Amino acid sequence: MSEKSVPETRSVDGDTRRHIMLMLLKHGPSTASDLAAHLDMSAAGVRRHLDILVSEGLGETVDRRPRSATAARGRPAKAFRLTARGRSHFGHSYDQLAADALGAIRELGGEEAVRKLAHKRIKRIVDGVTPAGEDEESIQRTAGELADAFDRHGYATTVTRAGAGIQICQHHCPVAHVAAEHPELCVAEHEIISSLVGLHVQPLATITGGHGICTTNIPLTPIENLPEERSGS
Template structure:
């Protein structure tokens, strides 16, 4: 049970980002003191660390609550299976078939992940519905994905990338992912952050404004 609870704490930190012992306890139905004991062990083992987390808000009176997040070692616990083998295989594929062959492979992989998701019809609600389905599909495949509103758009946030090490050497993997997302939601998407570039999260912004629709006619055409 101790190990299971600690695993749940790590999963929540992976998926929801920096959080306090109280916040994690509320999600797990445990006391803050009980969760803090697990956090202390994770910090001691180098799997988690404390972070200054203000998020642009005033901390108010008293000492601000301590926030925790996973370290790179903590993220690695969720696995980067067969990284070396996969990277070598893609290197060989590039040598034999060129960049386009790698891109076709990457596109096929993503299409299998999102198989069955109906494309958006271009309306704001439809875009949001398709984005929710995409997020659920990525989450099922180990991306610890969530979706959030952001200004006039909506964002897919991936708190883990099971192929990050391979994607850092083969950018076609990320490119194909963004292409498939764009084709399904029906608007041009904008990558804002990437784990392969050293960020703690992959963020893809999806605008909800009709002017961004990729199938809209050019004015005067």
């Protein structure tokens, strides 16, 4: 084997491993077979990468509950998920510097100044997203555009139908550390989503709350009796 081929092989392995990490980030606990089906690899090949992630403290194993009574009689499927250290490899865009800056803004201008900055930030992220009309298809299209916009900014976002609503799920938050200290960031995000889809939204889970995922539910029901300050915006 030539000296040149060794780093090339490691680079390919590194790219594959990062892709696996991204899939775990977006889809949550997954088995080697699940990942292999998406990556067009053998389960054994994927498992080798997963074992390395576990050995490096970037991944961990969990027992995934069977979805059917028949499967429940067998052994639980071993699934893999990222650890907090694994998630940190996808970065936190602002971290302590931003937390300090927002703290200073709060001291100088109060909560309203932080709220305005939070709204400005989210508006920049969703710039170009088409506001929804009143029909369900339009709302779902806007939700998809929102998911794409957040995904482009590092949120590892998916959108799914859930019962009578639509859920936008962020499997990573690049400002989670800052949002834990300044919840105005999350509030502004939900308000902008609500404004664009034209419906009330329900935050069901947050990464800052320890859930490992931010889930925003969009019930497919019209907004009624909007507060005067929002209805005129």
